Amino acid sequence: MTSFGQVLRGLDWSYLTDLLQQLIPALLCIMIHEICHGAAAYALGDRTAATQGRLSLNPLHHIDWFGLLMLAVFHFGWARPVQVDMRNFRHHKRDMAITALAGPVSNFLLSALALFLLGYFYRDLIGSAAGQFVFRLLRYTAILSISLGLFNLIPIPPLDGSKVLFSFLPDRLYARLMVLERYGMILLIVLVVMMNRVFEVSPVAAASGAVYDIFARIAVFADSLRG
Numbered sequence: 001m002t003s004f005g006q007v008l009r010g011l012d013w014s015y016l017t018d019l020l021q022q023l024i025p026a027l028l029c030i031m032i033h034e035i036c037h038g039a040a041a042y043a044l045g046d047r048t049a050a051t052q053g054r055l056s057l058n059p060l061h062h063i064d065w066f067g068l069l070m071l072a073v074f075h076f077g078w079a080r081p082v083q084v085d086m087r088n089f090r091h092h093k094r095d096m097a098i099t100a101l102a103g104p105v106s107n108f109l110l111s112a113l114a115l116f117l118l119g120y121f122y123r124d125l126i127g128s129a130a131g132q133f134v135f136r137l138l139r140y141t142a143i144l145s146i147s148l149g150l151f152n153l154i155p156i157p158p159l160d161g162s163k164v165l166f167s168f169l170p171d172r173l174y175a176r177l178m179v180l181e182r183y184g185m186i187l188l189i190v191l192v193v194m195m196n197r198v199f200e201v202s203p204v205a206a207a208s209g210a211v212y213d214i215f216a217r218i219a220v221f222a223d224s225l226r227g
């Protein structure tokens with residue numbers, strides 16, 4: 001009679017590990033991105049995100065499940081937006097731009113950290129199956145975090161880049177354009193689909209690859225520290 005242990009050993013776990021290698025980095029990238037939005041707003045005087053529990057390390061507080069799926073599969077996606085009340089800022093447009101930038105900047109820093117750890121512990125990770133799993137997690141986190149950061153810098157509402165760009169506009173025009181946030185996601189999805197049809201490689205993917213190649217030098221540097 002076949003034991004339960006033998007059944008488990010006979011299962012093909014590759015699908016589960018592949019799924020985890022996509023979902024764990026996606027959760028981490030989205031969570032850090034949104035927490036940093038909330039933390040920046042808090043530092044600038046708006047406590048809305050804190051009162052709504054959006055500074056929590058619990059990923060369930062931040063997930064938009066469709067946006068998470070898009071991020072894991074297509075390398076662009078979104079979380080539940082952090083609510084910000086601009087009236088609590090001393091300098092409304094400037095502080096909103098800083099709050100918006102905090103998300104993409106956090107993604108670039110997370111990518112740099114992941115690549116540093118990947119490079120520094122590379123020799124320890126490649127020797128075992130568990131180590132190779134961690135290696136792939138770190139590498140995918142770096143790739144996905146760069147993609148998320150760049151995607152959010154596109155100046156189309158409701159992405160972070162629009163809040164930075166609009167901060168340079170006159171107050172009256174700024175208020176009108178911010179209203180577009182409710183329609184921006186539809187426009188954004190249409191734009192991404194069109195770009196994928198027109199270009200052999202989407203501009204976001206091409207830019208992400210170029211930035212990753214630059215960031216990869218961090219891993220080389222980290223490896224050199226071990227001699």
